[in-house]
Amino acid sequence: MHEWSLADAVVRSLLGFMASEGLSSIKEVEVTWGEILELDTGIFEQAFYELSKGTPLEGAKLVLKEEKAYFKCNSCGAEWDFKTADEILSREFEILEEPAGVKESPLHFLPDLARTLLRCPKCGSRDFDLISGKDLRVSKVVA
Ligand SMILES: [Zn+2]
Numbered sequence: 001m002h003e004w005s006l007a008d009a010v011v012r013s014l015l016g017f018m019a020s021e022g023l024s025s026i027k028e029v030e031v032t033w034g035e036i037l038e039l040d041t042g043i044f045e046q047a048f049y050e051l052s053k054g055t056p057l058e059g060a061k062l063v064l065k066e067e068k069a070y071f072k073c074n075s076c077g078a079e080w081d082f083k084t085a086d087e088i089l090s091r092e093f094e095i096l097e098e099p100a101g102v103k104e105s106p107l108h109f110l111p112d113l114a115r116t117l118l119r120c121p122k123c124g125s126r127d128f129d130l131i132s133g134k135d136l137r138v139s140k141v142v143a
Pocket of ligand 1: 074075076078082121123
């Protein structure tokens with residue numbers, strides 16, 4: 001679902017970029033997406049190509065690059081990854097095991113709660129930052 005709105009934002013910003021740079025076409029676009037977004041790359045690609053149709057962006061090749069998510073504690077300096085964060089939250093909730101045994105990532109459907117419930121695995125502090133892998137951006141344009 002959010003793949004379409006993210007693709008729409010990317011297409012809009014690229015069209016704006018092309019207009020301001022006076023570009024009539026683009027060969028390749030590299031989009032870096034943060035692991036925390038759990039992007040469905042298939043849907044994102046489909047949305048990107050669909051939304052590019054009939055615009056100066058049509059024909060541009062999309063390259064997707066995943067950026068791993070890392071958290072950093074502001075109290076003790078410890079760093080941990082998305083998988084560890086996921087495990088911490090799973091322990092906090094203990095409600096995530098579905099009848100079929102399918103595990104949903106709590107970070108996926110509870111992004112705001114994750115922010116308040118996650119703690120540093122080393123010192124227990126809640127004062128931490130997501131230092132990478134949190135957003136989606138156009139990382140390269142080949143005209
Ligand atoms: Zn810490």
